[in-house]
Amino acid sequence: MPVIAVVNRKGGSGKSTFAAHVAAWCARQGHAVMLGDVDRQQSSRTWLRRRPPQLASIAPWALDNKNVLRVPAGITHVVLDTPGGLHGFELARVVMFADAIVMPVCGSIFDRESAAQCHAELTALPRVASGRCRLAAVGMRVDGRTKAGDVLRQWAADLKLPYLGTLRETQLYVKTLERGLTIFDLPPTESATDRAQWASILEWLQPLVEAPVAANDLPGSPHQSGRVASSRPSTLLPAQEGLLPGARLGVTPAMKTTSGVLKPARSTVGARQASEPTIPGFLRSGG
Numbered sequence: 001m002p003v004i005a006v007v008n009r010k011g012g013s014g015k016s017t018f019a020a021h022v023a024a025w026c027a028r029q030g031h032a033v034m035l036g037d038v039d040r041q042q043s044s045r046t047w048l049r050r051r052p053p054q055l056a057s058i059a060p061w062a063l064d065n066k067n068v069l070r071v072p073a074g075i076t077h078v079v080l081d082t083p084g085g086l087h088g089f090e091l092a093r094v095v096m097f098a099d100a101i102v103m104p105v106c107g108s109i110f111d112r113e114s115a116a117q118c119h120a121e122l123t124a125l126p127r128v129a130s131g132r133c134r135l136a137a138v139g140m141r142v143d144g145r146t147k148a149g150d151v152l153r154q155w156a157a158d159l160k161l162p163y164l165g166t167l168r169e170t171q172l173y174v175k176t177l178e179r180g181l182t183i184f185d186l187p188p189t190e191s192a193t194d195r196a197q198w199a200s201i202l203e204w205l206q207p208l209v210e211a212p213v214a215a216n217d218l219p220g221s222p223h224q225s226g227r228v229a230s231s232r233p234s235t236l237l238p239a240q241e242g243l244l245p246g247a248r249l250g251v252t253p254a255m256k257t258t259s260g261v262l263k264p265a266r267s268t269v270g271a272r273q274a275s276e277p278t279i280p281g282f283l284r285s286g287g
Contacts, residue, residue: 001071002208003078005098007091007122010114011084014104014140017173019081020047022102024182025202026209027056031077034059036069038094039083050180077209087121095125100134100208102164102201105155106141107148112155119159134208138201139166165200168193 006019023035035058037044045060061069071078082094095101101122105115115137127133139152149166156163167173172194176182183191183198 001076001078002100002211003080003098004205004208005080005082005094005101006104007082007086007094007101007118008103008105008115009084009086009091009118010111013084013106013111013115014167015084016043016047016081017177018102018104018138018140018167019079020044020177021182021184021198022205023058023079024056024184025198025205026077026079027058028184029209030056031209032057032059032075033077033079034061034071034075035079035081036061036071037081037083038086039081041083044081047177047180050178052180055181055185087118091118091121092125095122095127095133098133099211100136100205101128103135103137103161104140105137105152107139107143107146107152112152116155116159119161136162136164136204138164141169142166143169162204164204165197167197170194 004022006015006022008015019035023033026033035044035048042061048058048060051058059072059075062072064070080094080098086094103115103118105111119135119137122128122135125133128135137152137156139149142148142152152166153163172183172191176186183194188195
């Protein structure tokens with residue numbers, strides 16, 4: 001199960017916009033994808049509720065009977081939208097379960113400095129340092145009339161950080177997200193400029209998304225396909241809250257609609273509990 005995490009500890013860097021677009025792109029390729037917020041606010045659910053039902057389905061976290069967030073059954077790809085301020089062991093736990101991390105970075109000096117600190121912490125982690133978890137940056141909300149794109153590209157080069165491309169500042173992203181859409185859900189004639197900017201980003205993601213076995217699927221899991229590919233040291237494995245034995249991420253039963261689309265099963269917990277879900281133990285701050 002490929003897991004793509006969108007990480008930048010500075011708020012307002014465009015993480016949610018980027019994560020929603022990656023999830024929609026995966027879904028439009030026919031993958032069963034989940035978009036999950038690693039945040040108590042669960043803001044991605046707001047966007048998912050706005051998404052028209054006739055479009056390629058994207059699942060949110062599912063709630064189990066203990067009100068713990070889990071990956072719904074049948075999901076093959078996961079996109080994680082992480083909160084700002086992620087660092088230390090919380091950041092390391094995300095890396096342990098991610099096959100790729102993309103850092104959206106805006107052009108200001110404050111954004112670049114914050115992202116550089118996050119990059120330094122990430123590259124000190126064994127899975128990133130060894131290349132088992134791929135890492136790259138994307139320029140976000142860049143005004144094409146300025147040199148911000150060139151500055152970001154040089155910034156990434158100085159850090160020896162792969163730079164996948166630059167996404168422009170445009171109201172098209174704002175308007176589509178308001179409707180539960182992405183530019184990939186628009187007719188190509190309406191989004192040609194922005195689709196072109198995504199081309200190099202998607203080229204980098206494609207091998208990961210199409211990989212038959214993710215970098216750290218556990219032996220014996222449904223995604224392992226007979227190969228030993230786990231790269232997580234057992235001494236660093238988190239407590240199994242939110243996980244099932246033999247699986248990288250916990251799953252909960254799902255039900256099919258009459259159209260055959262997988263939907264997460266409804267939780268039987270009370271309404272108050274359902275409104276305050278518990279973040280999975282391996283990702284929860286302070287867990």
